[in-house]
Structure formats: C-alpha cells, structure tokens
Amino acid sequence: MIIKKARFVTSMSEFRNYPMQGLPEIAMAGKSNVGKSSLINSLARNGKLARTSSDPGKTRLINFYLLNEAFFLVDLPGYGFARAPKSEREKWGNMIEGYLEHSPNLKHVLQLVDIRHTPTQDDVMMIEYLRHYDIPFTVIATKADKLSKAQCSRSIPVICRTLVVQPWEILLYSAPKGIGREAVLKKLDDIIAPEETAIPEPNGNPKLEDE
Ligand SMILES: Nc1nc2c(ncn2[C@@H]2O[C@H](COP(=O)(O)OP(=O)(O)OP(=O)(O)O)[C@@H](O)[C@H]2O)c(=O)[nH]1
Numbered sequence: 001m002i003i004k005k006a007r008f009v010t011s012m013s014e015f016r017n018y019p020m021q022g023l024p025e026i027a028m029a030g031k032s033n034v035g036k037s038s039l040i041n042s043l044a045r046n047g048k049l050a051r052t053s054s055d056p057g058k059t060r061l062i063n064f065y066l067l068n069e070a071f072f073l074v075d076l077p078g079y080g081f082a083r084a085p086k087s088e089r090e091k092w093g094n095m096i097e098g099y100l101e102h103s104p105n106l107k108h109v110l111q112l113v114d115i116r117h118t119p120t121q122d123d124v125m126m127i128e129y130l131r132h133y134d135i136p137f138t139v140i141a142t143k144a145d146k147l148s149k150a151q152c153s154r155s156i157p158v159i160c161r162t163l164v165v166q167p168w169e170i171l172l173y174s175a176p177k178g179i180g181r182e183a184v185l186k187k188l189d190d191i192i193a194p195e196e197t198a199i200p201e202p203n204g205n206p207k208l209e210d211e
C-alpha cells in the first residue's frame with residue numbers, strides 16, 4: 001500500500017456517528033507514550049498529523065484519521081499513565097473500552113508495546129479483552145531503534161511469553177527510522193483488502209469476489 005493522502009476527520013470522547021463513517025477502522029492501542037500517534041504520523045509520512053509528545057498522556061480523545069479516503073486509523077488515548085489523576089485514567093479507560101465495544105467498523109487493533117520493556121499487566125488485560133471480544137489484533141514492538149539487533153532478539157521472546165503470541169505475529173517498528181513501515185502497510189492491505197475487492201452489485205449490495 002502507498003499512502004497518498006492522510007487527513008484528520010474528527011475527535012470524540014465517546015463513540016458517536018461521524019462523517020464518512022462506514023469505512024474500515026484500524027485502531028492503535030497501548031500504554032501512554034508507547035508511540036501510537038507517532039506510528040500514524042510515520043505511516044502517513046506527516047509529522048504534524050497526530051500530536052505527539054515526550055510526556056505521556058498527550059492523546060486525550062479518540063481521533064480519526066482518514067487514509068487514502070479509504071480507511072481510518074483511529075488513535076486512542078493511552079492507558080497505564082500512573083501520574084494522571086484517577087478520574088482522568090478512568091475516563092480514558094471508558095473511552096477506549098466504549099470505542100472497542102461499540103464501533104461497528106472496527107476491523108483490527110494494532111496493539112503497541114515498547115520493545116525495551118516487559119509488557120505490563122494493563123497490556124496483558126488489553127490482549128485478553130481483544131481475545132474475549134474476538135477483535136483481531138497485531139502486536140507492534142515500538143522504539144526498535146533504541147535497541148541493538150541482538151537486544152531486540154532477546155526482547156521478542158519476553159513479549160511473546162507475556163502476551164501469549166507467536167514471534168512471527170510481532171512486527172518491529174521504529175518511527176524515526178521507518179523500520180517496519182513496509183510490513184505494517186502490508187498488514188493494513190491484508191486487513192482492508194476484502195473491502196477493496198468488493199464488487200458492487202446492480203442492487204447496490206457489495207458482492208465479495210470469492211463468494
Ligand atoms: N526513538 C523512538 N522514539 C519514538 C518512537 N515512537 C515514538 N517515539 C517517541 O515517544 C514519545 C511518545 O510518542 P507518542 O506517539 O506521542 O506516544 P503515544 O502512544 O501516542 O502517547 P499518548 O498519546 O500519551 O498515549 C515521543 O517523544 C515520540 O517521539 C520510536 O519508534 N522510536
């Protein structure tokens with residue numbers, strides 16, 4: 001996939017209808033500061049699209065970015081930011097859960113973890129939640145540029161054991177270096193391909209090619 005166009009569409013604090021709704025949505029989940037907004041910017045090659053910060057707790061709403069006028073990347077607030085007031089943390093938690101539970105167009109979650117750290121209890125809960133609700137997900141290990149190749153190879157088994165995923169299911173990513181960008185774009189292609197290959201029927205109902 002080549003990203004030709006990326007634009008911000010809307011923000012919301014709880015799930016509601018919005019412009020261009022109906023296209024596939026792929027959401028970014030993960031701890032505060034793990035690199036969710038940076039991943040969107042890196043895929044779009046636009047450092048100013050989503051706001052990022054070295055301070056955790058930057059993204060405080062659910063933000064919808066439309067890519068190639070074809071699908072949405074949904075930037076969620078982070079979880080596990082211990083220094084945020086309890087009321088704020090609860091609000092973000094409800095926002096994340098409300099979105100995951102209610103969006104009819106959510107196709108996939110990109111679950112981000114920092115490659116340098118063992119996934120937290122919150123990460124484990126998030127994965128259990130996704131499994132429980134049958135939401136397909138891919139684990140992305142971010143900030144791969146901060147470790148040597150040998151250190152990355154040692155971190156992967158730790159992430160795999162903690163989240164109970166297979167090594168080949170994890171994609172390594174570095175926003176500043178672009179490591180993993182092609183692999184994530186390929187993944188996005190795989191996720192939204194069924195919609196793209198849909199052939200409209202004369203009655204307006206899409207028919208999938210392999211039906
Ligand atoms: N070295 C390095 N830094 C990264 C990478 N991805 C993100 N960062 C940095 O990590 C910090 C947090 O990035 P964000 O993209 O704002 O993180 P977030 O997950 O959106 O955080 P919240 O909105 O607070 O939940 C910023 O200083 C980024 O520049 C990466 O792949 N490598």
Ligand SMILES: [Mg+2]
Nearest residue numbers: 036037058059
């Ligand atoms: Mg963010």
